[in-house]
Amino acid sequence: MDTMLPTALHDELSTLLGDGWLTDEAARRRHGEDDSRRWALPDAVAQPRTREDVVAIVRACRAHRVPIVARGAGTGTTGAAVPTQGGVVVSFARMNRIVEVRAADRCAVVEPGVLNGELQQALMPHGLFWPPDPSSAEVCSIGGNLATNAGGPRAVKYGTARDNVLGLVAVTGAGELIRCGGPYTKDSTGYDLTHLLVGSEGTLALIVEATLKLSPRPIAQAGLRAFYRDAGSAAAAVSRLMNQPATPAMLEFMDRRSLALLRHNGSDVPEAGAMLLVEAEGSHDTLPDVLAALGAAAEGEGLLSLDVAVDGAARDRLWAARRALSPALRTIAPGKINEDVVVPVSRIPDLVAGVEALADEFDLTIVAFGHAGNGNLHVNLMYHPDDAAQTARAHAALPRLFALVLSLDGTLSGEHGIGLSKRDFMADAFDAATLDAMRAVKAAFDPDGILNPGKVLPPPTA
Incomplete structure (x- = not known):
């Protein structure tokens, strides 16, 4: 037994799980890291097959x-799945x-180990899809999506994971099986535990089944694709676009440093202060009117040029730049602190200006892009x-970034979660009474504090 666990616990779970109980160092190392590049060795890995397990x-x-x-699937970026205090990693694979x-x-x-991409493929024959589409959609799991309240570009119209789940088991x-919500879209029966558990990063309960809300394709x-003189002009256009009766399916923003990086890597984008990418949806009859309304909203002070693409190949070319951006960041430098902050749409120009000031002050390249509609x-x-x-x-600039975001009435995370990387900034985002209320909820669900300890909530001050 290559583990520090109590012998009685090891024997019990080894008997229960058979080859789903892993204690060799290679397996423990493999399950001790995520995309945050943090890692720690758990004492063992459990791979249950049923909720009873x-x-x-x-x-x-x-x-x-x-x-x-x-x-x-270990695609998280905040260290939420890293077993910093050892113990047992429960893999839902x-x-x-x-x-x-x-x-x-x-x-x-679905069960939590279903991959987002696999679910989407299974739903295609039914003409349906599950809206959350993080960049890792092909390889991330539904359980992970729910744990972090994942979003993606489509969240501007369809919402995040929390908006697209109906019920959980x-x-x-305390080892109690609870059920909340169900296959219905209206519910005023008791406390809404479903949406409380989504986004809790495994600190309150382990999700073993989810009833997901689907949308028609x-x-x-x-x-x-619209290019603007500066971020302020682009942000003003975002407000106009979001005021249209037909909400864009996607509305993405890229700052001038993003565009410079794309040009450096061969993309056909002109020099501009900012770019918006907008996706419109509708029927064959309604799409032209939706497209015309969004195009008119995109026009205005500071617009440099506007491209429209209707057929699939042309749309793919428009979105190729957005898909190429994250990989292109590695051509700047191998180290990256990627924060998914949120501010009111009207404050995007202030956020971009503040980020540019931080880049100058700390002599760093800082690139901002993402889901402008949110x-x-x-x-x-x-x-x-x-x-x-x-x-x-870079690490000294991080608290300044969070301070900037909070000063703009923003919040620390829109879709990645808190985990370890932002935990100690929670005391800046919430007052003591609010954090105490969160700790009380944690204690009610997890009375002995064994679920993902040390994540999300900072230790209480003496």
Whole structure:
């Protein structure tokens, strides 16, 4: 037994899970990291196949006061799935069944290990889709999407994971199986535990089944690409676009540094202060009117040029620049602090101006782009990890970025979650009474504090 766990716990879970109980160092290392580039060795990895397995795992770990960290596909960027206090990582890779697609009710019942991309493929014959579309959609799990309240470009119209889940089955830190919500879209019955658990990053309960709200696939789509003199002009256009009766399906923003990076890497984008990418949806009859209204809203002070693409190949070319941007960041520097901050749409110009001032003050390249319709921008602080001074400047700029966002009535995260990377900034975002209320909720669901300890909530001050 290559583990520090109590022998009784090891024997119980080894008997329960068989080859789904892993204690070798290679498996532990593989399950001890996520896309944050943080890692820590768990004492063991549990791979349950059923909800009953999960109940037994939690009850056994609770009896021995052993921490539990739930894990999806490991694509998170905040360290939420890193077992910093050891214990047992519960991997949901084997709980990967699409239990039922209820097309007539526009919902699907799935286990947490189902991959987002696999679900989308299964829904295509039904003419339906699940709206959350993070950049890792092909390889991330539904459980992880729910744990972090994942979003993506389509969130501007369809909302985040929290807006697209109807019900959950979950196991609390006390080892109790609870059910909340169900295959219906209206519910005024008791407390809304479904939406409380979504976004809680495995700190309140382990989700073992989800009933997801589905949407019909659009019949016709078209794209717009608009270049502006500066971020202020682009942000003003965002407000106009969001005031249209037909909400854009996607509305993405790129700052001038994003555009310069794309040009450096061969993309056909002109020099401009900012760019908006807009996706329109409708029927074959209504799409022309929607497109015309969005095009008119995009026009205004500071507009330099506007491109329209209706057919699929042309739309793909418009969106190629957005898809190429994240990989292109690595050509600037191998180190990246990627924060998914949110401000009111009207404050986007102030955020971009503040980011540019930070870049100058700390002598860093900072690139901002993202989901403008929600005011959710990805601010990327680029640095060379082998340059100690530059690394120090990047990490010194981070609290200043968060202070800027909060001063603009914003919030720390729109879709990545808090995890470890933003935990200690929660005290800046919330007052003591609010944090105490959150801790009380945590204690109610997880009385012994074994679920993902040390994440999301900062330690209480003495």
